[in-house]
Amino acid sequence: MTFTDSQRFTAREDLVVEAIDDQIVILDLNGDRCFGLNAQGVLLWQRIREDAPTVAELIALLQQTYAIDVERARTDLLAFLSALQSAGLLLEHTQTS
DSSP: OOOOTTOBEEEOTTOEEEEETTEEEEEETTTTEEEEEOHHHHHHHHHHHHHOOBHHHHHHHHHHHHTOOHHHHHHHHHHHHHHHHHTTOEEEOOOOO
């Protein structure tokens, strides 16, 4: 999948999300599936649910939080977005006027 820096994503509203220690478990009751997120995934998921940030904003968040370079942050983020989008957990956010 190809993503642009200006794209925004939001989480589906109908998902059940539970925090367990420093991880998050996402239950997709429509698809009878369960997904677990590690600490980096938790950081990204919380930000996506908060305000549908751009891809560029999420890359910056990873850089600042983990002191990693932009290419590593981009690679990690795009893998995360691809996995969640393929699983049907994310929706592309469109601005409404």
